[in-house]
Amino acid sequence: MVTASVLDLEEPAADWGRAPTRRELHENFDAWLDTLEEAVTEKSLSLDALARKVLAQRQELTSMVTEALVQQRHRQALDQKTAPCPQCGRLLPARALVPRTVETLVGEVSFERPYFYCLGCKRGLYPLDEDLELSERRKQWDIQEAGAKLAAEVPFETAQELFSELTGLSLSGHTTHEVVEELGQGLGVLDVSPTAKEIAQRVSNLTEGKKQPSIMVLAIDGAYVPTRPARARGPGKGRKRHRARRARWQGEWKEAKGFRFYLVDKERIVHVLSWHQIQKDDQVGEALRQVKEAGLIPEEQVRLCVIGDGAKWIWKQAKEMFPSAAQVLDYYHLSERLHKVALAQFYNDPLKQREWVEATKARLFYGYLEWVLLDLEGMKPRDGEAAEEILKLQSYLKENQGRVKYGALRRKGYPIGSGGIESAHKFISHVRLKRSGAWWYVEQANEMLALRCAKYNGTFERVFELYRQWAIRGREALPL
Secondary structure (H helix, E strand, O other): OOOOOOOOOOOOHHHOOHHHHHHHHHHHHHHHHHHHHHHOOOOOOOHHHHHHHHHHHHHHHHHHHHHHHHHHHOHHHHOOOEEEOOOOOOEEEOOOOEEEEEEEOOEEEEEEEOOEEEOOOOEEEOHHHHHOOOOOOOEOHHHHHHHHHHHOOOOHHHHHHHHHHHHOOOOOHHHHHHHHHHHHOOOOHHHHOOOHHHHHHHHHHHHOOOOOOEEEEEEEEEEEEEEOOHHHOOOOOOOOOOOOOOOOOOOEEEEEEEEEEEEEEOOEEEEEEEEEEEOOHHHHHHHHHHHHHOOOOOHHHEEEEEEEOOOHHHHHHHHHHOOOOEEEEOHHHHHHHHHHHHHHHOOOOHHHHHHHHHHHHHHHHOOOHHHHHHHHHHOOOOOHHHHHHHHHHHHHHHHOHHHOOHHHHHHOOOOOOOHHHHHHHHHHHHHHHOOOOOOEOHHHHHHHHHHHHHHHHOOHHHHHHHHHHHHHHOOOOEOO
């Protein structure tokens, strides 16, 4: 025989404030509807016009709902009479209620909360602010994150305009600057990288159903970005409210060096991890070492390949970090050198230039490097410039002779060009940093590059959450 359950018809104690809150919301919603009806008195309005009217009024509604939820969910903190001092533990009495208004993506939210102050420690606190995990700024975390995302894509002024147009809210360029600088400050390669589990999942998704492991490429290269010296800081000279004199500093193009890991799927590439900074060779190597030691790259599950130009530091880092990886000299960098030799040697004969370059490429592709070296040794230089270019190419090929077996590499499925890292330079560095008239301080350029890497690595939200938690944990007690 089944025992019947006893139903308790009383409202749960946890929802003691639910009914009054709902009644208040219904009353406020009716008032909001009245306001909306007054705004749409025209008899025939298009859907677009109606949507704009509702959008203009929606913040009043969403703000009202949010304030009611704060009142309901945080009643204890709102009515709190005493609180222990976080430093000495002394029980502090509540002082007068202090009003505060903050801005979120749903509009302004206002409330009054008790304030506590310890005379001995000279520290004050607002328990409700801690419960709500508020930012010390008026603009709250959701606005800050949205603004930072926009600023990572477009100039700050454009981000400010887009934010206003898309949300109906205001966000100053100054606040966006501050948030971006704080968010990007001190970020390292592991902060913006996907986890080992996430990378392994991407590899698994691509390898599923295939007989051979997927090819993962590590491409290393640099691209130049415009920078300004530290002495350019500070206000420009000139009378107040008058145009200042032209800046007396000279900009400098510095190389943002970095690397990109990506998977090859026939003619498509799948992004895995990028890291770009204005940095020295050894710093690139250190970042690679961190990636390797963190176990982010599943070397046993992929066929790893390293692509780079002839820079010695690239191959030194690759050999130290991934000694078993296939090494490929970028085909297009080599082609540029071949054209330089052809232009210097066959200056007045474009047809001869083209024939020699194509023949040399074919020999290299089919593995006849010795033939190319013999051809260069037997070549009689037209002049000193041609002799210099021929010697440079000979040295270049000898140093990279194990990396130019293009035919064999292609048959195994390996790419032979550096298009993957070149495209990373464009969508991570160039799109944001190389804009007309833009000159960056090195530290700010690196902060922006770190955020751009986080965005394309799929870790921007995680980076912002770490920043949010850091800001909350580091909150200092407020003075009276």
